Amino acid sequence: MSVVYNRVALIGLGLIASSMYWAIKRAGVAVEVTGYARSEQTRETARRIGLCDVVCDSAVEAVKDADLVVLCVPVGVMGAVAADIAPHLKDGCTVSDVGSVKKSVIEAIAPHLPEGVHFVPAHPMAGTEHSGPESGFDTLFDNRWCLIVPNGADEAATERLETFWQALGANCERMDVEHHDQVCAVVSHIPHLIAYTMVGVADDLRRVSEREVIKFSAAGFRDFTRIAASDPTMWRDVFLTNKEATLEILGRFTEELFALQRSIRTGDGDQLFDYFTRTRAIRRGIIEAGQDTEAPDFGRGKPQ
Numbered sequence: 001m002s003v004v005y006n007r008v009a010l011i012g013l014g015l016i017a018s019s020m021y022w023a024i025k026r027a028g029v030a031v032e033v034t035g036y037a038r039s040e041q042t043r044e045t046a047r048r049i050g051l052c053d054v055v056c057d058s059a060v061e062a063v064k065d066a067d068l069v070v071l072c073v074p075v076g077v078m079g080a081v082a083a084d085i086a087p088h089l090k091d092g093c094t095v096s097d098v099g100s101v102k103k104s105v106i107e108a109i110a111p112h113l114p115e116g117v118h119f120v121p122a123h124p125m126a127g128t129e130h131s132g133p134e135s136g137f138d139t140l141f142d143n144r145w146c147l148i149v150p151n152g153a154d155e156a157a158t159e160r161l162e163t164f165w166q167a168l169g170a171n172c173e174r175m176d177v178e179h180h181d182q183v184c185a186v187v188s189h190i191p192h193l194i195a196y197t198m199v200g201v202a203d204d205l206r207r208v209s210e211r212e213v214i215k216f217s218a219a220g221f222r223d224f225t226r227i228a229a230s231d232p233t234m235w236r237d238v239f240l241t242n243k244e245a246t247l248e249i250l251g252r253f254t255e256e257l258f259a260l261q262r263s264i265r266t267g268d269g270d271q272l273f274d275y276f277t278r279t280r281a282i283r284r285g286i287i288e289a290g291q292d293t294e295a296p297d298f299g300r301g302k303p304q
């Protein structure tokens with residue numbers, strides 16, 4: 001793979017930035033990668049594990065002469081970081097982010113950026129429940145979507161960023177801002193809220209959580225606990241900044257939940273069966289589209 005950006009700066013050295021760094025090295029798409037994280041401890045860890053070619057003690061230093069600057073911090077602090085680095089950006093460089101929410105992040109970042117800097121927001125649809133500089137790995141983005149939200153950005157700068165993400169293993173798709181936030185509310189934000197709630201309910205039932213949860217939990221509840229172990233700062237910010245879309249989808253979700261509750265109470269087995277049949281087809285569709293690498297291959301029939 002050839003070099004796409006000479007110098008890349010990663011601001012915020014957590015799961016996503018560290019995965020980006022290892023994937024950048026694997027692909028050889030940048031000559032030099034600088035990094036900055038707010039806490040001294042994170043910077044020390046980064047230096048110890050060789051995360052980034054140069055770990056800087058300020059964001060201003062990290063973005064100096066960078067051709068691509070990627071903001072990899074929680075969505076609630078994107079604006080403050082943009083304000084800090086804006087006067088020090090190289091003319092003609094691209095600024096991007098990996099935030100899980102787009103409308104509020106664009107509103108927070110864009111006003112700070114000088115003319116002559118290209119702003120191309122992006123969002124890799126890949127992650128784990130882990131966070132911090134030691135949680136990243138180079139295959140995180142392989143065969144995952146990276147949503148690009150150009151929002152009027154320069155075409156050449158957008159295509160260049162797409163080439164970069166493709167080199168990191170992702171497939172790119174462009175989306176407009178509102179659509180992005182609504183889709184992510186459905187496929188990511190509300191599922192996380194449901195997992196947090198389910199694990200919280202189990203925890204409230206102390207008797208259950210102290211013994212039975214650990215002892216009897218099979219795949220179903222374990223999947224919920226994995227998701228509910230996700231970073232509290234990141235997810236607090238997601239819900240506070242994607243209020244409109246998450247409240248709308250949550251409203252739809254509770255309506256459906258009440259309908260199912262009614263079916264259980266009235267003994268409407270047909271309604272429950274039809275509902276579960278419909279949702280099962282969705283799961284199979286995801287697997288057939290090759291989006292779940294851990295799932296069994298339904299095409300091969302039942303396991304022997």
Ligand SMILES: NC(=O)c1ccc[n+]([C@@H]2O[C@H](COP(=O)([O-])OP(=O)(O)OC[C@H]3O[C@@H](n4cnc5c(N)ncnc54)[C@H](O)[C@@H]3O)[C@@H](O)[C@H]2O)c1
Pocket residue numbers: 011012013014015016017036037038039042072073074075077080081098099100101123124125126127128129130131132133231234
């Ligand atoms: N974790 C996921 O599954 C996932 C997936 C896609 C996108 N995202 C988005 O990526 C971004 C980063 O998420 P992550 O999972 O890598 O989080 P993380 O908690 O692993 O890392 C965030 C990093 O940002 C640093 N940071 C926080 N405030 C800062 C500031 N003011 N200045 C500089 N650094 C600061 C933290 O110290 C930490 O190193 C978030 O915006 C999140 O919404 C996360």
Ligand SMILES: O=C(O)C(=O)C[C@]1(C(=O)O)C=C[C@@H](O)C=C1
Pocket residue numbers: 099100124125126127128129187188189227230
């Ligand atoms: O795989 C996970 O654990 C994730 O939570 C990743 C996940 C998701 O919900 O799919 C989480 C947040 C993102 O913005 C994108 C991806």
